[in-house]
Amino acid sequence: MTPGITYRVRFVVIDGETGSRQFRDDPQAPPSELYLIQFWPQPASPAVVLKNESPWAQYWVYGALAETIVPTLSGVPAPERATALIDLVFEAHPGTARRLREGDERYLPGIIAYLQQLKIQTHHDPEFSYLRDDPHALEQLVAQRLASK
Structure with missing residues (x-):
């Protein structure tokens, strides 16, 4: 990421609840949740839940x-x-x-x-x-x- 540039962020979490429960119960187990995080240059705007x-x-x-x-x-x-x-x-x-x-x-x-x-x-x-x-x-x-x- 370039300093001085404003970025927008989008994220998706799949099976976050399952992963959270798994981490609490067995922190050594391989993660079961999946994440997608995207960044792109764009002026800031209010957050929106899609x-x-x-x-x-x-x-x-x-x-x-x-x-x-x-x-x-x-x-x-x-x-x-x-x-x-x-x-x-x-x-x-x-x-x-x-x-x-x-x-x-x-x-x-x-x-x-x-x-x-x-x-x-x-x-x-x-x-x-x-x-x-x-x-x-x-x-x-x-x-x-x-x-x-």
Whole structure:
């Protein structure tokens, strides 16, 4: 890559969840996932997800998206900000919300990625301590929001 040139990147991961599980269980085994990474010179532009078929992959994709969405809610008071974020995420990802409403909990980590970003961005704010003090608080918030809709 040439210094001073802006590049775009595209990546594809095949069997990432299987590979992640395999690495956790047997780090010495040959990798089972496949990666394709492409770079080409082009001006920067906002990230776009072309296809995301795996609930496991949503955690990684949604986490990156959360960095830009969470700050848009900075004017919402503390207790309501987490629920406003969940509502925004359900609106942005209706397929994920539908799957969760149908009981497919494999899609929960994608939503949790947004709430984790809220935890990071409000780390020093005591009004958000309820997100940090209970390890199940994020899952409970999502469950409550699903039940209220």
